[in-house]
Amino acid sequence: METTKFSYEILKIFLVALIVYISYYYYKYFTRENPLSGPFPLPFIGNIHQVFKNSTFEPKIIQAKYGDLCEFYVGSQRFILLNNDDLIQKIMKPTINGPFHNRVNDDNEGLKEIGLLNTGLVFNNDYDNWQYHRKFFSKVIMSPPFIKQSVIAVQNSFLEMEKYWEKFGENTVFEFNHWITRYFFDTIFITTTSKPAYALANYYNKLTPNEKSTLPESILKESSTFIESVDAFVYSMLYFFIVPRIVRNLPGIKRYTQYIKDRVSWLRNNVDNIIKSKREEISKTPIDQKLKSDMLTMFLTVNTERDITERIADDLHDKPMSDKVVQENFMEVLSAGIDTSSNSMCFLVDFLENNPKAKQRMIEEIERILGKDPNSSFTLEDLSKLEYVEATIKEASRLRAIAPTLFKKNSVPEVIGGYKWSKDTYFMMSIDKIQNHESYWKDPETFNPDRFMDNPESKNKVYMFGGGLRKCPGRNLAMMELKATLAMLYRKYDVELLGPLKGHVGASRKCDELKVKLRKRKNF
Ligand code: HEM
Secondary structure, three states: OHHHHHHHHHHHHHHHHHHHHHHHHHHHHHOOOOOOOOOOOEOOOEOHHHHEEOOEEOHHHHHHHHOOEEEEEEOOEEEEEEOOHHHHOOOOOOOOOOOOOEOOOOOOHHHHHOOOOOOOOOOOOOHHHHHHHHHHHHHHHOOHHHHHHHHHHHHHHHHHHHHHHHHHOOOOOEEHHHHHHHHHHHHHHHHHHOOOOOHHHHHHHHHOOOOOOOOOOOOOOOHHHHHHHHHHHHHHHHHHHHOOHHHHOOOOHHHHHHHHHHHHHHHHHHHHHHHHHHHHHHHHOOOOOOOOOOHHHHHHHOOOOOOOOOOOOOOOOOOOOOHHHHHHHHHHHHHHHOHHHHHHHHHHHHHHHHOHHHHHHHHHHHHHHHOOOOOOOOOHHHHHOOHHHHHHHHHHHHHOOOOOEEEEEOOOOEEEOOEEEOOOOEEEEEHHHHOOOOOOOOOOOOOOOHHHHHOHHHHHHOOOOOOHHHOOOOHHHHHHHHHHHHHHHHOOEEEEEOOOOEEEEOOOEEEEEOEEEEEEOOOO
């Protein structure tokens, strides 16, 4: 009897709390600033069920129904969805310490929980701290010596990948997306640490259990778990940012939340080991001997007596970087630099194989500029002459943006789309829609790299690398890598697609499956 009464009291409290929550939720909704059209939100989830379809984030569905300036909710968080180029001009201006500098609010509990708020670059709201990291990042990654070194690394990785392809023979079905992820992983890893990761070799060994290629001792014990964890780390950014705590902790979902947390902490521990080993290498290198010029060594020596960065840091930031800060920067290089390039490459192959005329034109340019010998090496200067290849990359990115949505928020009240918005409004730019908007692009659905050759100005309307002060600092490196990879693949191989590309959109657009056959070209 007592127990029944107690349960009844608990139920009563629960119901009252629920009614208060729902009433408050809808009070906030009906009194919101500048009501726009958009789907009606539900308590707790908002419009999650309408923007996520088959695990894919699809704000385009909202735009199609509610227009270029509209809104939707995730939980109780309101997002203003911007779907045309005019609406984002102010946000994309590179203004120092401008009002749209940050992507997220200072109090985002999810990003705090996963340890991503105000660290590194991506979710760093502390302008001075961000500026220090950014300066360092830009000076290293965008510097011609670093990119020249990467041109060599990318060619070496491709040669290694081909060696394995040759062993399999021409009738093999290759899971292109898996090969290319490992190829970019090896390339980025060697340029950032001077150490080989052997991700390609490990993958080859996994596919051929009877014919193992022997591997020397590596700094990285488990390259496939490492790649999986980088993947989870990238996903954690969207997941912890967007999914409300209450949903993350629902029975069933909680296990998945824990899985992501475990992967991220596994990655952090392993990155710490790499840093430790690099520190040891530096301390064991005699003082009169030159240190390696990789990115990790730069991070670890900046503002020390062995600084190899030629004082990239400025007088305001004159302290060495702690291991924690190095860990954050290094994880951002891995998370931002591998998936983005490998997924771009998969979508490019898919487009080119479905558009033989553009492919032919691209191959002609490659052969004209790099020569007919498919084994000859090339330089950064050679790659910079590949204009049609660049147009192809832009066009693929226009149609299948790797970052199909970008978030920004305003730190002071601002006017966007004719409405004045209070500070801390979330704006979501639908890059997918903006880059396919029929009011700017002729035949937007058609793959046509020539549009950039005929009208070079329109390149500025493609936001492959975002915009403003936070535009991707890896853009020169990424463009070089994509051009080089397209050139090495297409000057030597005929690619046969064995089915449609399968993919989805999570934190970024991802290729989940691309099966191909690779045959050496007949004329070679
Ligand atoms: C095809 C390859 C790539 C694509 C499509 C890409 C795209 C982007 C985009 C769209 C942004 C957001 C910009 C904005 O908010 O306006 C971004 C930011 C960023 N990217 Fe990339 N990226 C690529 C490769 C790389 C590489 C190779 C690196 C580093 C090695 C890198 C490092 C970063 C970092 C650190 C940020 C955050 C910058 C900040 O907040 O200040 N990315 N990237």
